[in-house]
Amino acid sequence: MVKLSIIILTYNSSHYIKECVASIFSFYSREMEKGEFELIIFDNASSDDTIEILKNIKDDYRDVKVFRNEKNLGFAGGMNKAVLHSNGKLILFINSDTVVNDRNIIRMVNLMEMDEKIGVLGGQMLDSKGIKELSAGRFYNLMNVFLLAVGFERIANVRFSPEKNEDVDFVSGGFMMVRKDVFISVGEFDENFFMYVEDMELCFNIKKSGFKIMFYPYAKIKHHKHGSSSRSFAVVNIYKGILYFYRKHKSRRSYFMVKSLLEVKASVAIFIGIITQNDYLKQTYRRSLEVLKHESFKVGL
Template identity: 25%
Template sequence: MDLSIIIVNYCTYDLTKNTLISLLDTIKEIDYEIIVVDNASPDDSLEKLVDDFGNEELIQFIRSDINGGFAYANNIGFSKSCGDYILLLNSDVVVKEETINASLDYIKKHENIGALGCKVSLPDGSLDKACRRSFPTFKVSFYRMTGLSKLFPNSKRFNQYNLSYMDDNGTYPIDCIVGAYMLIPRKIFIECDGLDESYFMYGEDIELCYNIKELGYDVVYYGSHEVIHYKGGSGKNKKLLYAFHKSMAIFYDKHYKKEDNFLINIITHLSIWTLYYLKLIISHL
């Protein structure tokens, strides 16, 4: 089989339904399967999806007994998959015509690609900046958190995090793509031991890209084809806000804590958690 598409559902019936429709409408002449893993949704979204798509032979539905997070659910989906390539796809993404066919064709022709991401746009047509990033080193994060990246959006020095000086429609190697659309050869996903489940939500895509590059493979932004990301479809709440900032701390400690001096470590953690509490206060206001 060419491709296994893994989608995690958590109380996102309407969004997941639109994602599945877009897949069935746009994928052409590929031997593929779709695996929907429900992350113990407390609503009836899984049952409704089964009612809608239960007769589709290409779609398999799996219910997790617990909500172990995004990485956890994707790893369950992978364990049931058989495709030579794995596409991690968010439940709040709508795929455009030819995107998956073109992505799969491109990665097959370039054997050193360990992960491929496409152009990810928001519903208003703007670029979802998370779809192409550099790893959040202290320097890269400092320029972003101090606002220098916004002041100098076309600067290679100050805007390493979101790479806004690069062509949105181009194709080039970068550090990191977003887990909303991530195409990976099966053998490389196995080499990386799947997604790191110490990340509940957010950060697992950066961790996977880091591991892929450590193995010597390229991570590529493929901007000539597009998906639409209805970002935040699974909801925004205190738990997710905490998970996002915790993921930042986990990634830093894993990969940069030993390299940076004690003072940088303190500044980094203070910055992460100060930002968290500020956002928490703003959300109450």
């Protein structure tokens, strides 16, 4: 019986996917051989030589399941499709640009098996220097969005990494274990989130269903941060994701308050970009304002 399906989504991941897979088998080859763990790699229409590397990986590790989509479905769509091919009771989503450091994923599995009220369990991601990344967080409330808008994101403390096992609002989708039946019952990842914020929204739905979201800092993976997106892409899609989250889950009044706060932040960033001749600020936040305008159109403004 398969206990855990490890799922990796690739998109132009040729520089790091081989190391990621090798690290998994270096610590969990025994579980793979026994059929307790399985590894699924789903490619999101890569345009580099990722597919050729995946063919080589398939030759080296026969038990790896490799699937390819003809279109980039984004993180949410790609992961949802990959889950369809899984057999485990538990799913572990990990980024393709990560390296497994230990056997503590087994402890995560054991913890999920012992406490059936845990719907999601997140682990600690480390950067290439071994410094903790902020791998858990709190849902974006109006105060947090306000602090984001006025430039005090650190004070908002939306993202953090507890030192011990702790109930949290959400964990990073880059190292997230979830019960498959719960994942499916709440509607999986919402594919309206192309990338970013979908992990928070999934945890929101699972928590609303009565399950706990837990952070487990003792399982660690190294994150190279050679991801599939640019910083500008991230900012734009985080803005889009926050606004969509509020449109879907919060009151109309809260939605418009958040939209206004994000517009102020983007406008100030553009002004600073003009004054300092910073093309990144100008281009990124002009695109963010376009996204906010598009979201307004969706609600009939």
